[in-house]
Amino acid sequence: MRLEESGEEAFVDITSVHNHPLCRNPEYWPDVGERIQVRAVGRRPSGQLQMSHRESALDGVLGGLPTRDPSVPPGLGPIERAVVVAHRDGGLRVRLVESGRVCTLPAALVSDDPTECAEENWPAVGERIRVRRLGVWPGGEVRVSCTMFTDGPVPGPPPSFYASRTNRASKSVIAYTRTLPEAVVDRVRQVGDAVSARDWDRAEELTSGNRLDWEEIDDFMTTYGQPPYTPLPDGFETDMYAAPIHGGGNWIDCLLWTEAERPSDVEISLKITPAPDDPDRLDASLVRMRAIGFRHPERHDQRPRPQGPGWTPPS
The missing domain is CATH 3.10.450 (Nuclear Transport Factor 2; Chain: A,)
Structure with missing residues (x-):
């Protein structure tokens, strides 16, 4: 990132993006060009300034509670079916089957495989896919992902x-x-x-x-x-x-x-x-x-989506 006052380029480590580990996934990183608040926490050995975007580093509270509060924020929205309705620069437009709501699927979230994120490999218009709602971004845009189907880091091979x-x-x-x-x-x-x-x-x-x-x-x-x-x-x-x-x-x-x-x-x-x-x-x-099994131990039971600055739950 570039600091507005000094113009100096700084770095935010993945662990400093948010207080809760779930919200450190790339799906919830600020967009390129988005203005965010940060606080300097030191310099890396290379001399690069290191910043933090954690709420606890900014104002000493997390969700209105002390930063050491052990409560866990809600999770993601449920896995849903959607139909691709259009291709556009930077991603796709999809319509949720059950609600009919039109959402944005950013290109980077089409697949975990970078090659599948290329426009020539996108799902065709009319193709049915599964998605998971990430939330409503400022401006009312509902964003979804085709990659975030677990509530935490993807584990290694099961036992x-x-x-x-x-x-x-x-x-x-x-x-x-x-x-x-x-x-x-x-x-x-x-x-x-x-x-x-x-x-x-x-x-x-x-x-x-x-x-x-x-x-x-x-x-x-x-x-x-x-x-x-x-x-x-x-x-x-x-x-x-x-x-x-x-x-x-x-x-x-x-x-x-x-x-x-x-x-x-x-x-x-x-x-x-x-x-x-x-x-x-x-x-x-x-x-x-x-x-069944390791991926769905609770028989595909899903949790609500995370809350945090920069997005709100859909109404």
């Missing part, structure tokens, strides 16, 4: 306990799953591939009596997955498990796979039973879909 569904089930359940007939495993693969490809006509042929409709399933995959989804690979059954159903058949939980997560945290549950009129034919129904 080995979470690496496979094998570690989440008892030995008897694992043994039962490994002895499923080949026809049952093949039906799970076919349904999983149809759902992953969003081929609802094919999925309709393979299932019946589903508790969810295809629009609900598509919405869930858009909201909680990490698309694009891929076909189930060889050996996918090591990440699923089954339980017998009274009267015959199986309840099977199977994780879908994506290019980013292999397997993902999106799980489909199938009820596969022998057909009443032909025991050699299988009937399958999609009875549940959920987000």
